[in-house]
Amino acid sequence: MSIADTDFDDVYVPEPDDDQLPIPVARQALERKQPNDLAAEQAVLGAMMLSVSAVSEVIATLNGPGDFYRPAHETIYRAILDLHDRSGGDTPPDPILVAGELTTRGELQQVGGANYLHTCVNAVPTAANAGHYAEKVRDFAAWRKLIKTGTRLAAQGYAAMGEAPKAVQDAMAELQQLVAGTADVAPRLTVAERWQEFIDDQERGLDPRALDTPWPDINEVVQLLPGNLLTVGAATAGGKSLFGMNLAQHVALHRNKPVLVASMEMSGKELMARLTSAESGVYLEHLVKHKLDDNDWEKIAKVSDVMRNAHNFYLDDSASQTLSKLRAKLRWMASRGHAPAMLVCDYLQLMTPENTKATANRAQEVGEISRGLKMIAGEFEIPVVALAQFNRNAANRDRPKVSDFKDASAIEQDSNIIILLHRELAEDGTDTGPTAGTVEAIISKNRSGPSGRVVPLAFQGHMARLASMARL
Template sequence: MMLSTAAISDVVAALNGPGDFYRPAHQVIYRAILDLHDRSGGETTPDPILVTGELATRGELQKAGGPTYLHTCVNAVPTAVNAEHYAEAVRDLAAFRKVVETGTRLTSQGYAAVGEAREVVQVAMAQLQALVAGTAEAAPKLSVADRWQEFIDDQEHGIDPRALDTPWPDINEVVQLLPGHLVTVGAATAGGKSLFGMNLAAHVALHRNRPVLVASMEMGGKELMARLTAAESGVYLERLVKHKLDDNDWDKIARVSDVMRNAHNFYLDDSATQTLSRLRARLRCMASRGHPPAMLVCDYLQLVTPENTKANANRAQEVGEISRGLKRLAGEFGIPVVALAQFNRGAAGRRPLVSDFKESSAIEQDSNVIILLYRELAEDGNDTGPVAGTVEAIISKNRSGPSGRVVPLAFQGHMARLSSMAWL
């Protein structure tokens, strides 16, 4: 790379990143070379003299072994022609180290015998899946020639075949849930965002037969099941919560029983503490069980525990890390991620704005689609009875379609539903 600018692109394409190098000195040198290359627009070869200056400016020259070591590296390679071959060897050795590290870690976890065995096995499977994903050689189709036929096929279908629909026809006219997209649904407390997320997840999993993961930090498993059952069967939620069912209720439950018993592709994770790593592990676990995920619903974004922020990071930076992490999950698994999000207190009592998202503006930046929910309460302030209130779904941002549309939905809290007004 210090001999030829042309070699840099070959090396970057072959490696997974600086971490593929075993020696920290080589990782430092690699980053310095890439930064020099990027700043020059690829016009200048980052030779040992330039790299020495860059490392000195960063205060990392000694960490890299000093000027003498840089010249030693260059003199050890007679030509840059075989750069790609050398890089592939570095990548493969890094993969072998990861195998050893993963095996050692799993062995230690097995001997420790801490926690539930099923949970430990799931984590182990996720780590192995991560190892496979990290070492698999990909041949991405990046050229226009590669992408053209798929593009034309989509045009002939009239709708992107990868898109998921929602249970609300008026929203489907405007919004598509596409792979790699972060769809953020915001609402004030008790504004209907959990109902929106659960109704959407049930539609995709139960009525479109696509695997879905719901990660809820708001409600436990029994509460989620009560809401799901109420929405699908029409039994009043209060009767299910209080275990006071009459014969008519049991008849309604019987009609959806077979669907529920066979919903092996519908996953509900009610862990009170959730991280991006845990979500990734859950999604990989689904795939390993033969249910590659089609959608993730996170309830809700600001409750996810940050992992990688700096010690002096403020809350806005932490929420930004979570938002970007969810967007990366969408891209990594090729699925839409639906993130429910809380508004600031200032949004209460009025139609919300995108700026009302609690604790971070990064949510707006990272989202492909933003839907803001505004719930109008009944005059008595209570709309959980048989008379439905109204929730406005405001399409505030839509990178793949029109924005500004307001879709009215019927809030039927007594059956844990948001329904299309056209159905009433």
């Protein structure tokens, strides 16, 4: 028997492209009944035909008409929604009104006639339980979506067609869509429910979710909050990598919170040399050239325990990074008991775009990456720090502007905070002149605080540091 000849009344109904699955995979999928609770579906529809408030409660709980297993129930649900919308929510869509609506559409007999509508009403003891039954319908729909997705992914694996790395990335993207599609659509908390926590935070004098930076002057105006995208821009040799690494080092080593640094510009050994130099005070050149004296070894010994136990500080030097890969790595950290507190991406324009149209230009690709990093910040409820490169012509002006970001105008829109680093260099690239040894951190955008502040930082490249001038 072919897939097209199978009776799908109580078994898995393949997606339109599922007839291409390998026969063994398709047959296994067809042999098992899909999870469902038809009694709960009847109770949901019955409650909606009894009470206007039940309609609102069900709408807030379900992800949509597709959550119903039986097609007839989906048809009835759509009719109830249309009646509810037309009445403005003032009139209960009782069985008589629903029967009339279905008759007008020519669908009444398809769903079992008017008698079946009354069967649904009789199936629910009280409309007050509508939310409970709707949760059951939603949960069973989630299980069915998981089975369909898993079956499709398994079939692709058996077929072994295409490039394996891309197939894995596509699978992660599909699973991510499944997660988003099964999320609770009801509003999370009312003002009343949020009020006491808000007042408690005010009394504490700080937001307990916020991360600080190692620079007190920047902390006066900037908070790193969950869901925020902080973009740090600079020209070549402007100090953006030092900024990102020093920030990650502070959060991971001195605040003991898990951090992922994804660097597409430096190798793991380079990152370790910079981290060790910044933490110990050993000159970076000594570490790079493996020329350590006794004084250097004494300094390293003092930080050895901290570094040896930094199991929550991940340095990823993969040359090719995509948004899907970053999501997968953050989930992997969480599975190891190190739920990430911050992601640092160095740097944005070096990331590999995903699912890009052939007609897309580089600015559109970078814009998609910027929006993707913003979504990751919200999805994992962490601040994401994206380092970004300026255009070449930015070096010819006194101070950079937000419009100087290379290949992307979307960065300004996506970012909650933008810090532009300005370091005056001579024409030959040397750090000379009246501002030698200084980097200006310009707070160009700050949605949760004042913007326009210029914070001077000491550029200590020989120790891979940007230091606070307040401490010098």
